[in-house]
Amino acid sequence: FFRYSNITFISPVSVSVVFLFGGFPSSRKYFFRPSPCSEGGRRKPCLSFNDGTLCPLVFFAEGIEEVQWVLGSQLGMAASSSSGADKAALLRSRVQAALSQLRYEHAAFVADKLVSLTEGTPEDVFLLAHTYFLAKQYRRAVHMLKFHGLVSHRYPTTQRQRVVSLAERGQIQYVYLAARCLHESGEWQECLDLLGDGDGLGTVPPPGPHSSEEITSYCFNDEGAGGYRAAVYFLRGQCFEMLESPAAAIFCYRRCLQLDPCHSEAFDCLIEGHLLETAEALELVQSLSFSPGEEYIMLSYLCKVNTISMCVHDSGQREMQVLEQQYNQKNSLQLKYLHALREFSAFNLKKALQLTFQLVHREDPFSQPCLVLHICILVELREKVQLYTLASRLMETRPGAAISWLCVGAYYLTIRSLEKAGKAFIKATTLDPRFIPAWFAYGHSLSLMGESEQALSAYRNTLRLHPGSHLGQLFMGMEHLQGGNVQVASDCISKSLHACQNDPLVYNEMGVVLYKMRRYEEAQRYFLRAIQLSPGALESGEAWEYCVFNYGHTLRR
Numbered sequence: 001f002f003r004y005s006n007i008t009f010i011s012p013v014s015v016s017v018v019f020l021f022g023g024f025p026s027s028r029k030y031f032f033r034p035s036p037c038s039e040g041g042r043r044k045p046c047l048s049f050n051d052g053t054l055c056p057l058v059f060f061a062e063g064i065e066e067v068q069w070v071l072g073s074q075l076g077m078a079a080s081s082s083s084g085a086d087k088a089a090l091l092r093s094r095v096q097a098a099l100s101q102l103r104y105e106h107a108a109f110v111a112d113k114l115v116s117l118t119e120g121t122p123e124d125v126f127l128l129a130h131t132y133f134l135a136k137q138y139r140r141a142v143h144m145l146k147f148h149g150l151v152s153h154r155y156p157t158t159q160r161q162r163v164v165s166l167a168e169r170g171q172i173q174y175v176y177l178a179a180r181c182l183h184e185s186g187e188w189q190e191c192l193d194l195l196g197d198g199d200g201l202g203t204v205p206p207p208g209p210h211s212s213e214e215i216t217s218y219c220f221n222d223e224g225a226g227g228y229r230a231a232v233y234f235l236r237g238q239c240f241e242m243l244e245s246p247a248a249a250i251f252c253y254r255r256c257l258q259l260d261p262c263h264s265e266a267f268d269c270l271i272e273g274h275l276l277e278t279a280e281a282l283e284l285v286q287s288l289s290f291s292p293g294e295e296y297i298m299l300s301y302l303c304k305v306n307t308i309s310m311c312v313h314d315s316g317q318r319e320m321q322v323l324e325q326q327y328n329q330k331n332s333l334q335l336k337y338l339h340a341l342r343e344f345s346a347f348n349l350k351k352a353l354q355l356t357f358q359l360v361h362r363e364d365p366f367s368q369p370c371l372v373l374h375i376c377i378l379v380e381l382r383e384k385v386q387l388y389t390l391a392s393r394l395m396e397t398r399p400g401a402a403i404s405w406l407c408v409g410a411y412y413l414t415i416r417s418l419e420k421a422g423k424a425f426i427k428a429t430t431l432d433p434r435f436i437p438a439w440f441a442y443g444h445s446l447s448l449m450g451e452s453e454q455a456l457s458a459y460r461n462t463l464r465l466h467p468g469s470h471l472g473q474l475f476m477g478m479e480h481l482q483g484g485n486v487q488v489a490s491d492c493i494s495k496s497l498h499a500c501q502n503d504p505l506v507y508n509e510m511g512v513v514l515y516k517m518r519r520y521e522e523a524q525r526y527f528l529r530a531i532q533l534s535p536g537a538l539e540s541g542e543a544w545e546y547c548v549f550n551y552g553h554t555l556r557r
Contacts, residue, residue, distance in 0.1 A: 084117065084118075087117060088114060088117055088118050088124075091110055091111075091113060091114040091117065092114060092124075092127070094110045095107050095110050095111050095114065095127060095131065098110060099131070099134065104131055104134040104135035105135055107131040107134070107135075108128065108131040108132055108135055108137075111124070111127050111128040111131045112128060114127070114128070115128050120148050122148070122150055122171075122174075125144060125145070125148045125150060126145075126150065126173065126174060126177070128144060129141040129142075129144045129145050129150075129174075129177055129178075129181075130177065132144065132181075133177060133180065133181055133184075136184075138181035138182070138184045138185040139181070139185055141177065141178070141181045142178050142181045142182060145174055145177065145178050146178075150171070150174040151174050151175055151178045151194070172228045172232075173228065175194060175195070176228050176231060176232060176235070178194060179191045179194050179195050179232075179235055180235065182194060183235060183238060183239060188238075188239040188242045188243050189239075189243065191235070191239050192236065192239050192240070192243075195232060195235065195236055195239075229259050229260075230256045230257075230259040230260035230263050230266075231256075233252045233253075233255045233256035233259065233266075234252065234253065234256045234263060234265060234266045236248075236252040237249045237250075237251075237252030237253040237256065237266065237269065238269070240252060241269065241273070244464065244465075246275060246467050249269075249275065250270065250275050250276065253266040253267075253269055253270050253275070254270070254284060257270075257284065257288060258287075258288070261288040261289060261290050261294070261297065261298075262290075262294060262297055264297075264300075267301055267304075270284070271304055271305055271308055271309075272308065272369075273466060273468075274466035274467070274468040274469035275466070275467065275468050276468050277309075277468050277499055278305065278309040278499070278500065280468075281305045281309065282302070282305055285298060285301045285302055285305060288301075296323060296327045296329075299319045299322055299323050299327075300319075300323065300334070302319050303319040303320055303323065303335070303338060304334075304338065306319065307338045307341050307342050307345070308341070309500065317342075320335060320338070320339070323335060333359070333363060333364050333367070336355060336358075336359060336363070337359065337364075337367070337369060337370050337373070339355055340352050340355035340356045340359070340370075340373060341373060343355065344373060344376070344377060345502075345503070346533070346534055347504065347534035349377055349380055349381055350381075352373075352377050353374075353377045353378070353381065353383075356370060356373055356374040356377060357374070359374070360374045360390070368403050371394075371403050371407070372403065372406070372437050374390070375387070375390070375406060375407050375410050375437075376437075378390070378410070378414075379410050379413065379414055382414055383414075384411065384414050384415060387407065387410055387411040387414055388411050390407055391404070391407040391408045391410075391411050394407050394408075395408065400431065401431070402428040402429070402431040402432035402435045402438060403428075403435075405424045405425070405427040405428035405431065405438070406424070406425070406428045406435070406437060406438050406441060408424040409421045409422070409423075409424030409425040409427075409428065409438075409441055409442075409445070410441065412424060413441065413444070413445055413448075416448075418445050418448055418449050419449075421441075421445045422442060422445045422446065422449070425438050425439075425441050425442035425445060426442065428441075428442075429442060434465055436462055436465060436466055436469075439458050439459075439461050439462045439465070440458075440459075440462060440471065440475065442458050443455045443456075443458035443459045443462075443475060443479075444475075446458060447479055447482070452479055452482070452483055455479055456476055456479055456480075459472050459475045459476045459479065460472070460476070462475075463476075468499070469499070470495075470496040470497075470499035470500035470503065470506065471496070473492045473493070473495045473496040473499070474492070474493060474496040474503075474505065474506055474509065476492045477489040477490070477491075477492030477493035477496060477509060477513075478493075478509055480492060481493075481509065481512060481513065481516075486513060486516050486517065489509075489513055490510075490513045490517075493506065493509050493510050493513060494510070497510060502533060503533070504529075504530040504531070504533040504534040504547070505530070507526045507527070507529045507530035507533065508526070508527065508530040508546075508547045508550065510526045511523040511524075511525075511526035511527040511530065511550060511551075511554070512550060514526060515550070515553070515554060515557075520554050520557040523550075523554045524551070524554045524555065527547060527550050527551035527554055528551060530547050531547060531548065531551060534547075
């Protein structure tokens with residue numbers, strides 16, 4: 001913009017005009033001089049080019065006296081003879097190029113010009129909203145979709161109103177993008193209102209266990225959903241899980257896997273989130289219909305279930321060997337992590353430490369599951385120096401991550417600075433309220449400080465977040481056992497044993513309960529079973545000495 005009062009006309013002047021809008025730079029020389037032109041019966045100052053084109057100087061608000069040099073249609077045609085469709089195609093290519101270079105802000109800038117050029121065609125508006133999503137401008141993307149009428153402004157509110165087709169809310173790709181934006185911005189209930197409970201993609205069953213036939217009966221014909229069916233169910237499951245509705249979340253995750261058996265995210269939510277017990281998880285994997293050539297996915301699922309759920313040692317090992325030998329997965333980071341987890345479960349702590357050290361310090365230093373496992377092993381072995389070094393590195397690189405504060409608290413827990421450890425664990429749960437290892441660690445620190453009721457409250461919180469995990473019941477039983485409530489402890493540990501029948505720690509605690517009940521022969525069998533399930537326990541030093549001593553005391557009795 002220029003101040004009109006400051007413009008000095010010099011005739012003639014040679015300037016170089018470069019046209020960038022059409023994408024074809026031009027160094028063509030234009031000679032211009034001040035010329036009068038008429039518009040609406042009034043004479044206005046114009047710039048006259050050597051080819052006879054007149055470009056008016058347009059005034060803006062009165063009193064401000066600001067003018068703009070407008071590149072009119074004649075000047076644009078002189079720069080490029082391409083049509084509007086060619087310009088739109090060129091802008092779309094530039095948006096895709098910016099996205100491929102991870103320049104999301106620039107992609108949104110170009111996409112905005114594209115929407116203006118094409119007068120808001122749905123495909124270009126969707127592309128603009130997609131760039132806003134990638135740039136983490138979630139609310140802006142939702143508003144753009146609503147403003148251009150691609151997504152309905154009003155969502156169904158009652159159960160009867162929710163049974164509507166997707167066409168009433170917009171095409172599935174537009175609705176899904178808006179729902180993803182709402183989920184990322186933390187508006188989980190609004191996301192569910194947009195997706196609905198019965199929009200032709202299926203309804204959510206009432207709480208409680210359901211068989212595969214019952215789950216299938218809740219599904220409707222979802223015409224127009226296309227390849228988004230599994231993705232919509234997965235998004236619903238995430239929202240239900242965040243809203244602490246585990247029954248609805250389990251249903252959505254299971255339905256997602258039935259529609260797309262290769263949807264590993266839904267499977268991870270079920271298994272790593274401990275939403276299913278071991279038998280249910282194995283039954284789910286066996287019920288999935290994998291296409292030819294996807295056997296390795298089924299083997300990966302079985303391997304994960306058997307390892308995380310601490311099933312019989314040989315079953316998971318067999319799947320690992322098949323993946324490594326037949327599918328060349330020896331260098332898979334996931335398999336290496338599962339190897340380390342298997343050794344940790346068998347109490348081969350030193351071997352597990354070697355595997356996790358290689359992952360954390362060389363191959364995969366930012367994997368949260370690997371870091372959690374590595375920290376657990378260091379606490380069990382009381383490696384104070386390594387914990388301090390790792391905590392310092394994490395606080396330097398990721399000070400706002402829950403895993404960093406978990407490591408800090410683990411170090412303080414190891415040196416028995418319990419108050420500082422508790423504060424660090426609280427910080428971790430504040431940063432990520434669904435970070436289960438921090439809740440367990442916080443409960444342990446409270447137990448060591450003698451705060452039994454608060455420790456039990458922390459363990460109950462883990463049961464609420466991970467209902468399928470056996471550790472919450474186990475630690476509650478151990479806390480009741482320390483308080484002398486033997487019968488309550490027996491009930492909790494029995495539930496834990498029913499959920500996981502291959503954890504040596506569960507058998508040890510059950511043996512302690514039976515020992516206190518003076519049922520020595522039964523206690524002897526449980527202690528012996530605990531030692532058999534942990535072949536590396538005798539080599540791990542004092543970390544597992546209590547189980548051997550318990551077995552010896554039982555034999556003495």
